[in-house]
Amino acid sequence: MSLTELDNLLRRFHRRINQIAVIRILAIVTVALLAVWSTWEPAQLDRRVAALLVSVVLLGWIALALVSFHLARMLQMARILLGTGQTDNARVWLGRVMTGWSLSSRIQLVACQHLASSFLAKDRHEEVVSICGALLRHRLGRLKNVAVNARLMLADSLLMLDRVGEACEALEPLYDLPLSLADRMKLLPIQLRYELRAGQPALAAESLSENVRIAELLESPQAALVHAMLAKACRRKGMHAQAEFLIRRARLYADLEPLAQRYKEIADVTEADGGPDAHAPFP
Amino acid sequence: MISKELAEKLVRTSRPLRGLHGSRMVLLGIGLLLGAALARPEYLTQSGIPLWVWPHVVLLFIVAVVLLKLVRRQRQATLTLAAFESLQLQEWEQARRHLVKLLARPVNHAPARTEALLGLGNLAEIGHDYDAAQEVYEAILNEAVANPVQLLMTRMALAATLLRTGQTADAVEMVDRLDRTSLPDSLKAHVELVSLFREVVMGQAADGLVKADYRRALFREHLGTRAGYGYGLLAAAYDQANLPSPAQKCWADATLLVRADALVDRFGELAPVAARYAAVEHVL
Numbered sequence: 001m002s003l004t005e006l007d008n009l010l011r012r013f014h015r016r017i018n019q020i021a022v023i024r025i026l027a028i029v030t031v032a033l034l035a036v037w038s039t040w041e042p043a044q045l046d047r048r049v050a051a052l053l054v055s056v057v058l059l060g061w062i063a064l065a066l067v068s069f070h071l072a073r074m075l076q077m078a079r080i081l082l083g084t085g086q087t088d089n090a091r092v093w094l095g096r097v098m099t100g101w102s103l104s105s106r107i108q109l110v111a112c113q114h115l116a117s118s119f120l121a122k123d124r125h126e127e128v129v130s131i132c133g134a135l136l137r138h139r140l141g142r143l144k145n146v147a148v149n150a151r152l153m154l155a156d157s158l159l160m161l162d163r164v165g166e167a168c169e170a171l172e173p174l175y176d177l178p179l180s181l182a183d184r185m186k187l188l189p190i191q192l193r194y195e196l197r198a199g200q201p202a203l204a205a206e207s208l209s210e211n212v213r214i215a216e217l218l219e220s221p222q223a224a225l226v227h228a229m230l231a232k233a234c235r236r237k238g239m240h241a242q243a244e245f246l247i248r249r250a251r252l253y254a255d256l257e258p259l260a261q262r263y264k265e266i267a268d269v270t271e272a273d274g275g276p277d278a279h280a281p282f283p
Numbered sequence: 284m285i286s287k288e289l290a291e292k293l294v295r296t297s298r299p300l301r302g303l304h305g306s307r308m309v310l311l312g313i314g315l316l317l318g319a320a321l322a323r324p325e326y327l328t329q330s331g332i333p334l335w336v337w338p339h340v341v342l343l344f345i346v347a348v349v350l351l352k353l354v355r356r357q358r359q360a361t362l363t364l365a366a367f368e369s370l371q372l373q374e375w376e377q378a379r380r381h382l383v384k385l386l387a388r389p390v391n392h393a394p395a396r397t398e399a400l401l402g403l404g405n406l407a408e409i410g411h412d413y414d415a416a417q418e419v420y421e422a423i424l425n426e427a428v429a430n431p432v433q434l435l436m437t438r439m440a441l442a443a444t445l446l447r448t449g450q451t452a453d454a455v456e457m458v459d460r461l462d463r464t465s466l467p468d469s470l471k472a473h474v475e476l477v478s479l480f481r482e483v484v485m486g487q488a489a490d491g492l493v494k495a496d497y498r499r500a501l502f503r504e505h506l507g508t509r510a511g512y513g514y515g516l517l518a519a520a521y522d523q524a525n526l527p528s529p530a531q532k533c534w535a536d537a538t539l540l541v542r543a544d545a546l547v548d549r550f551g552e553l554a555p556v557a558a559r560y561a562a563v564e565h566v567l
Contacts, residue, residue: 035339180364180368181371181372209567213372216507216508216540217372217507218507219507220505220506220507220510223508241566242566245566245567248539248563249539252536252539254503254504
């Protein structure tokens with residue numbers, strides 16, 4: 001998917017979300033007016049008109065339920081395709097879901113989040129920034145997870161693109177939200193990367209025990225990255241014993257050199273450390 | 284922490300209700316009343332309440348039932364999340380409280396219920412209540428409503444529990460069957476951990492050392508911090524084979540990730556290793 005195609009898709013997505021919001025308001029107002037009318041003017045309610053109204057409402061409801069079900073199936077299919085690495089096919093399905101009709105825009109917004117994660121997985125950060133920006137333009141009040149994930153992906157990609165200031169702006173609203181443990185686990189590596197890039201190692205070394213506790217719950221490469229970043233922060237703060245301990249742990253979780261190639265925040269840690277590979281065979 | 288009686292009770296109370304109950308009963312009642320009203324509409328007019336009120340009453344009633352169900356589901360989701368977070372953060376007492384509260388009522392969502400039961404079994408293992416853990420794991424397998432990955436995790440947990448409760452033959456058969464199953468590496472790492480535990484418990488660890496490097500790599504890649512348990516068991520295996528140097532290296536790695544007392548608490552079989560080899564000191 002080229003940038004132009006993505007821009008077109010995001011424009012149609014934006015239009016569809018607005019249209020859904022308008023239709024939803026109209027539907028609610030219509031139902032409310034019907035209820036009031038049938039209450040105040042029951043004598044004028046012709047039986048055939050009443051039957052017709054009930055049928056229209058019922059049919060409309062069934063049609064929208066079927067369409068929503070169809071969209072949910074399409075979204076599920078896209079997720080399966082993403083899981084099996086068929087990214088291009090998945091993006092086609094996600095595009096269809098994002099521009100589909102339903103009474104609630106929830107499915108479209110979730111599909112948009114998946115589209116962003118599909119680009120993030122391929123390190124296409126410009127696209128991730130565009131998609132997450134488009135997603136965050138909409139009200140995501142009841143979809144807290146989508147909002148949090150969009151902000152995390154946005155901050156991650158902005159850091160990759162060296163746009164540190166904007167990454168800070170993307171992260172700031174998250175600090176006011178009550179985050180789940182899973183969200184805190186996703187936030188920690190990104191926050192540490194930001195703090196190190198912004199030249200604030202003291203911040204990164206604050207609440208060291210709590211940060212290590214969360215890092216221990218991460219998968220091996222992420223745990224290694226967080227430990228290496230905490231080691232760097234400790235080293236800069238003169239906490240050498242802690243830095244040494246953390247770097248040993250980082251090396252035990254995963255090889256740091258491939259990680260350092262991807263995340264320049266830890267490049268100097270691996271250069272300065274130059275320690276042996278913990279995974280080396282036994283003597 | 285979790286007695287066998289409590290485990291049995293929670294397995295029973297958390298089972299989804301079948302047939303007519305709660306909201307279904309209420310909706311059936313409304314349906315019957317509407318049917319009766321259609322057959323004899325004069326009864327409704329005789330009540331003195333205007334006719335137009337009835338559809339709104341029925342509608343409000345249905346909305347109330349639906350909202351009540353949503354609130355209950357939301358409460359269960361919140362409790363489930365709180366229980367899993369407590370388990371991950373090793374806040375055992377809190378996890379116990381949340382799980383007991385959650386499983387005291389029917390949980391209709393099968394995967395969520397299985398996860399909660401697996402958490403309960405895990406909690407029982409932490410408290411060394413292996414009979415209770417066995418009860419929970421067997422219930423999950425007997426009911427067979429869990430998804431394939433959950434069933435696999437349950438079999439692994441049950442195999443480890445059987446080894447602790449002395450039902451070695453069943454445990455060996457279960458581990459052998461798991462060993463023969465073709466699995467992705469992320470799941471294979473868990474199987475290898477149980478397999479290694481079996482070898483250590485049965486004193487056959489020295490024979491399995493040919494797989495040591497393979498297992499170590501698998502643990503490192505897929506188990507995160509829990510790889511520490513694998514390294515600890517590898518240390519025990521090297522120790523059984525009278526190879527102190529690699530045993531020391533493995534024990535150092537194990538205790539670098541997980542504190543020695545936590546390792547021994549989880550796997551009592553590591554107590555001799557802890558006594559023989561130096562652990563890494565945690566400076567945090």
